[in-house]
Amino acid sequence: MNFRRPRVDEAGINLTPLIDVVFLLLIFFMVSTTFDRHADIQLQLPAADREPVAAERAWIDILVDATGEYYVDGKELVNRRPETLERALEQAVSERPGDPVLIRADANATHQSVVTALDVVGRLGISAVSIATIGRSPDAE
Structure with a gap:
């Protein structure tokens, strides 16, 4: 008489594929997520109380009017070409x-005309x- 039981392997759940899928999802979300914290930063910029002191300097003046014409030291140039401005x-x-x-x-001058002068x-x-600007009036804010 044979009292030995046949050897039966127990059925189990193999977790290896599940762990692989979870790690791939974790990597996907880590790569595709952006951490934008710019909105959290609060800055208070410094303000100037005094008007800047005008320095007594001689400047070579380049004026660009609203139509894009150039003036060097008050003299209008014959055309708008960069070579003329350079001379x-x-x-x-x-x-x-x-x-x-x-x-x-x-x-109202075009950005291109200012960039050409620069x-x-x-x-x-x-x-x-230097690029000249005018101060903004307190009422404009």
């Missing part, structure tokens, strides 16, 4: 070397350049 600015720099350049542009100033190697 006029070279002449002004040769007459007054070392003077900084001030770009004054009308509020590009010409950069090509001439002038590093002392």
Whole structure:
């Protein structure tokens, strides 16, 4: 008589595929989530109480009017081409070397005309350049 029982493997749940899927979902959500905390930062920017003191300096003045015309030291240029502006600015720099350049542009001037003036100033190697603005009135806020 054979009293041995046949060996039966117990059925079980294999968790390896489930763990793989959970880890893949975790990685997917970690990669695709953005942590934007810019809205949480509260800054109070400093304000100036006094008007800036006007310095007595000689400037090479580049004026850009609303139509995009250029003026160098009050003299209108014959056209709007960058080469013309470059020649006029070279002449002004040769007459007054070392003077900084001030770009004054009308509020309605195109962005391209101001960038062209800045590009010409950069090509001439002038590093002392400023852009003139006017102060905003307290009523405008």
